[in-house]
Amino acid sequence: MGVHILHDPTYDYCCFYCSVTMWAFGPIMYSPDEAEEFLGYLKKDPREYKDKELENLYYEFRQVRDNEICPACKCKSINTNGGDCWCAECGHKWTV
Numbered sequence: 001m002g003v004h005i006l007h008d009p010t011y012d013y014c015c016f017y018c019s020v021t022m023w024a025f026g027p028i029m030y031s032p033d034e035a036e037e038f039l040g041y042l043k044k045d046p047r048e049y050k051d052k053e054l055e056n057l058y059y060e061f062r063q064v065r066d067n068e069i070c071p072a073c074k075c076k077s078i079n080t081n082g083g084d085c086w087c088a089e090c091g092h093k094w095t096v
Contacts, residue, residue, distance in 0.1 A: 003046055005035045016046055025051075027058040037065065067096060 006017045006024055014035040016026040026046060029035040039046065041061045046054060063069040067085060069076055072092035079086050086093045 003039065005032055005039070007032050007035075018047055026054050029058075037061075 002019060003016050004019050005014050007014045012031055014029045014032055015024050016035070016039070017024040027038075029038060038058060038061050041064075042049075042057060049057065060069070060074065064071045064074075067078060067080065070078055070087035070090060070092055071094060073087060073090040075087065075089040077088035079088055083096050084093070085096060
């Protein structure tokens, strides 16, 4: 029992649902893979977030995933060279 991913195969949309309360919640995501990635990105159980917090975290997750912001400090001072990325602000390095 816990948080699972509800998948609509017709449109390939997904959302989270609680298997205890049988309640769907959170953003509509574009694939099961994206939903799994977002679930892994969260620092705590998604049921513990308020709706607005989860919305903001999903927006942040998409920016990090798309290399629009640094995953460490969340600034936009990103440099890339092929698959290597680094932040000019905090010096964090990562590979995509």
